[in-house]
Amino acid sequence: NAGVTQTPKFRVLKTGQSMTLLCAQDMNHEYMYWYRQDPGMGLRLIHYSVGEGTTAKGEVPDGYNVSRLKKQNFLLGLESAAPSQTSVYFCASSAPGGYEQFFGPGTRLTVL
């Protein structure tokens, strides 16, 4: 069991470039989430999905898009990267109900 994996681990972009972060989980979880972590601010929810084909906005969705075409994958896209999107991005998954979320190892993104 790999749990939750994220690709890539590190990335440097120039302002205006686009990219997609991939999250994959092998625990058959219904729910998946994308967070960003910035110094002194904890983790903030960007977008989430409660099932294949569904997505919803979290706390800080602007500048990001997501897709959940397959149950095991959750993609986070940046169409036109900005320096304010420099952050560490975490993907997580969970079962429905009050169960814990399992987190991926994170992606460190720098936008110059």
Add this chain to the structure above:
Amino acid sequence: AQKVTQAQTEISVVEKEDVTLDCVYETRDTTYYLFWYKQPPSGELVFLIRRNSFDEQNEISGRYSWNFQKSTSSFNFTITASQVVDSAVYFCALRRDTGKLIFGQGTTLQVKP
């Protein structure tokens, strides 16, 4: 409003000292879940404990213990006889419907030898 506050930004202790990390939450939900996660220097997030709003029993796991008090909306975390390996950032989080987690700002714990 849903909110989690970890008032202690940084704590520094000497090994073998006991340390308590505070967590205060706000919610109007009657059913909710509280969590603690650990983020060691390597960066991953490690689940430590989950507590639902109907279970106010305190829990002990080895050197770790948690004190949940609905009357004061607090879910504090105590490490007994701290060790250098406990050095990490600790996050308290509140889970709402659809599983969304609201995190506190985190408390950085430094345990010195």
